[in-house]
Amino acid sequence: MGYVAKRFLQMIFVLWTVATILFFMFRLMPGTPLAAFIDNTTTAEQQDALIAQFGLDKSLGEQYFLFLWNLLQGDLGQSFFFKKPVLEVVWQVFPNSVILTLTSLIIAYLFGIVVGAYLAWKRGSWVEGVGIPLVLTTRAAPEFWLGMVLLAFFSFHLGWFPSGGANTSGSEWQSGWSRLTSADFLSHLALPAITLAIYLQGLPLLLMRSNMLNVLQEEFITMARMKGLSTWTIVMRHAARNALLPVATAFALGIGGAVGGNVVVETVFSWPGIGRLLVNAVSASDYPLAQGAFLMITFVLVVMNFIADITYHLLDPRVRVAANG
Numbered sequence: 001m002g003y004v005a006k007r008f009l010q011m012i013f014v015l016w017t018v019a020t021i022l023f024f025m026f027r028l029m030p031g032t033p034l035a036a037f038i039d040n041t042t043t044a045e046q047q048d049a050l051i052a053q054f055g056l057d058k059s060l061g062e063q064y065f066l067f068l069w070n071l072l073q074g075d076l077g078q079s080f081f082f083k084k085p086v087l088e089v090v091w092q093v094f095p096n097s098v099i100l101t102l103t104s105l106i107i108a109y110l111f112g113i114v115v116g117a118y119l120a121w122k123r124g125s126w127v128e129g130v131g132i133p134l135v136l137t138t139r140a141a142p143e144f145w146l147g148m149v150l151l152a153f154f155s156f157h158l159g160w161f162p163s164g165g166a167n168t169s170g171s172e173w174q175s176g177w178s179r180l181t182s183a184d185f186l187s188h189l190a191l192p193a194i195t196l197a198i199y200l201q202g203l204p205l206l207l208m209r210s211n212m213l214n215v216l217q218e219e220f221i222t223m224a225r226m227k228g229l230s231t232w233t234i235v236m237r238h239a240a241r242n243a244l245l246p247v248a249t250a251f252a253l254g255i256g257g258a259v260g261g262n263v264v265v266e267t268v269f270s271w272p273g274i275g276r277l278l279v280n281a282v283s284a285s286d287y288p289l290a291q292g293a294f295l296m297i298t299f300v301l302v303v304m305n306f307i308a309d310i311t312y313h314l315l316d317p318r319v320r321v322a323a324n325g
Contacts, residue, residue: 004310011306018298023067024060026287076295077288081281086292090274094296096166097262097273099180103189104196105254109204111197113247116208120216121235139202147195147268154191161191164270192269196262200254204247211243252308255300 058066070077076086119128138146155163162168166188167179179185216239224234263275270276274293281289 007306007309011302014302015295015298019068019071019295020064022291022294023064026291071295076292079281079286079289081284081286081289086288089289090277090292090296093272093277094274096271097266097275100189100192100196100262100266100271100273101255103193104200105251107193107197108200109247109251109254112201112204113208115201116205117212117235117239117243119205120209120212120239123213135202135205138198141199143195143199143264144268146198147192147265150191150195151268162188164188166272188271192265192271195269196265203250203254207250208243208247211246212239215239215243249308249311252304252311255304 067077074087076090078084079086079089082089115131119131122128151163154160166185168184168188212235262271262273263279265271266273266276267279274296278290278293278297280286281293
């Protein structure tokens with residue numbers, strides 16, 4: 001419990017630090033945050049009323065403490081562009097980012113675990129000689145380039161998938177669940193999820209291969225071979241199970257990292273997620289909305305890091321002994 005409490009306090013400190021940096025970063029930027037409201041027809045009295053409405057007439061210190069107090073109550077402010085609470089705007093698109101992230105991560109990690117274990121078993125063969133450079137190439141390729149190649153071939157050339165968005169315009173559903181399970185939504189999800197999965201599969205594959213190479217040198221693997229067990233049984237039931245712990249931890253961290261790293265993919269495919277919302281908020285100088293999107297991404301990343309830490313601590317006795325020592 002002491003370890004959990006320590007990690008929890010560290011998580012709170014990180015969130016406070018990020019919130020503080022975001023607050024001062026946006027307010028010290030040049031220009032006025034009310035540029036979207038002010039034009040040639042706006043009078044000085046109307047400008048003063050807008051400044052007072054959003055609390056910009058207070059000192060920077062007063063604004064900061066008011067920001068922290070509202071943040072503790074779950075109030076992220078009012079969006080300048082949408083004229084709605086920031087939390088409501090962010091929550092409308094956040095599920096789309098979560099679905100895209102989880103789908104791509106599941107594809108990437110299932111593929112990475114199986115292929116990584118296989119490449120470790122085939123170490124020194126031509127399969128490894130071809131597979132490792134190919135994996136490194138897909139990992140190094142920019143996400144926007146992968147997305148554009150898939151769009152050009154599967155959407156514009158073959159016409160198999162839509163070119164952007166999450167749903168066809170004008171579509172209606174009885175519930176959110178019926179929308180998420182519809183063929184229309186899944187067809188829109190396919191290309192961005194595959195793009196992100198291709199980019200993400202390199203980490204679990206190389207991590208699994210590295211762990212497998214160590215596990216395959218253990219004595220219990222030699223004993224399994226002496227018993228005459230099949231290759232599949234040795235690789236998957238014995239070696240892979242013992243090599244999975246770091247990969248499982250990386251999966252938890254990958255959820256947080258991918259939610260924040262979806263900006264490029266969501267922009268290329270016009271996917272209505274939190275990454276695209278963040279880009280639009282910065283472009284429109286909508287500081288409260290940009291702050292809220294940044295904080296939501298940070299919150300997911302820090303929480304998943306916390307969960308990964310605790311999971312590793314519980315599953316691996318060596319980490320528990322080191323922490324207690």
